Amino acid sequence: MFQLQEIVDRLGGDLLGEPALAVARVATLEQAGEGDLAFLANRKYVAQARACAATALIVSPDAVEQMSGRSLIVTPDPYLYFARVAQLFSPPPAVQPGVHRLAAVACAVPGSVQVGPGASIEEGVELGEDVVIGPNCHVGRGTRIGRGTRLAANVTIYHDCVIGEDCILHAGVVIGADGFGFARERSGAWVKIPQVGRVLIGNDVEIGANTTIDRGALDDTVIGDGVKLDNLIQIAHNVRIGDHTIMAGCAGVAGSAQIGARCMIGGQAGISGHLNIADDVVVSAWTLVAKSIPKAGVYTSNLPLQTHGDWVRNFSHLRHLDALAKRVRHLEQQNNDGPKDRDPG
Structure with missing residues (x-):
């Protein structure tokens, strides 16, 4: 009170x-x-x-x-x-320092760190002061986690990732799984491309439940300071997200896309790979971003809700747009090629 x-x-x-x-x-x-x-x-x-x-x-x-x-x-x-x-x-629960007897830890743990039951921490991991590792979490070898960061239950961080200070990773988050990289044989078979980059996450980042951030193929996947990611988001390999950008649930970002600072990405929006999005861009929910956005502003590509009957009629018109465009071009050509007024002189 x-x-x-x-x-x-x-x-x-x-x-x-x-x-x-x-x-x-x-x-x-x-x-x-x-x-x-x-x-x-x-x-x-x-x-x-x-x-x-x-x-x-x-x-x-x-x-x-x-x-x-x-x-x-x-x-x-x-x-x-x-x-x-x-x-x-509503402050966060106080850290309760200590390593639970059912945790498996192969690295030095500062006295202020809390490690829950069933957690596994591999060799070479560096933990800052006041870090919380929740029950059944896994932290892979060589990973660094900054001061005050909290992992809820069942978070998995693969090897050699870097997590900044004062971050929150909610239950089921996976950091540093292999990116989706394959080359194709003439036969149609797929050959896996080893993903040897890392995931680098800045300070004061919050990542929602069951969100996944893939490690880079060669370079790193980078999440800037103050980024906020909702639940069930997929961030592919080599993506870069600028400081203080926020993304709503079920959004997806394909490989090597670069998103600027202070952007707002709506729920279930999709961003294609190898695109560049400027700072201060707002992408509405359900929008597919299929080309780079070089300028700040609000961008939307979704259709408003309508009755099924209206949708069928409107889609029927859309199917005939090519034919309509051809007719317009034909009429324009006829008009251009038609008889011209003669000079009466």
């Missing part, structure tokens, strides 16, 4: 109201009650905020007049402030 003044002292903002009021959690406008701190991030919910039973509200400066009589924390970005308050109320 925190008093409002304590929160403002830690996180900034302007306090309007009783400094000694105590709040125990953050809650939505709809569910908040006494002892809760709610937030108003969208002006269309002003009426709901005024009727909200929360002890205090986080609001932007332009909403203060409409919230008169309430205890308020005023900040330019209420949603961002809410995120920081939520962290304050």
Whole structure:
């Protein structure tokens, strides 16, 4: 539980109201009650905020007049402030140093590191202070994991990978599996290309459950600082993702694509291989990126939802676009080749 003044002292903002009021959690406008701190991030919910039973509200400066009589924390970005308050109320579990008796460890382990049951850590691994290795994780030889990074249960990190500081790898993440590289025989058989690169992951990276990041074929796969990856994402070999880019669930990035900094990639978007995407690009959900994007902006290639009957009729028109284009070209040619007005002189 925190008093409002304590929160403002830690996180900034302007306090309007009783400094000694105590709040125990953050809650939505709809569910908040006494002892809760709610937030108003969208002006269309002003009426709901005024009727909200929360002890205090986080609001932007332009909403203060409409919230008169309430205890308020005023900040330019209420949603961002809410995120920081939520962290304050819900810190990660404290590290419980020690190596579980059912873990298999073949390297030196700092005294501040926690290693769970069933974990296996091979020789040559370097662990920073306050690292957490969850139950049944595997860390391959020669891998380096930076200070404060946490692996949930069943994370697998292959050999010689590098994970930065203060990262979070959720359950089932696989780092450094072989990239999908094969050459084809004339007979049609496939010959495996050894994948000898690494995966390099920066600081403050979060990787969602069951996401996979393949090691490079020759060069490294590189994930920049502050990148956030949702669940069930596939990052192929030699991909490079710039700092603070975020990707939603089920997105896929093919080999050797380069994604800039501060990009936002929607769920189930697909990015073809060997493309370059500029900084500050937003790719909408379900979009297929089949060519490089050299300029910042929002890009979408998906179709809106429609009834099945409408889709069938529209697709029928699409099937005839080539024929329609030929007819238009033919008519244009006829017009160009037709009789010209003669000069009456």
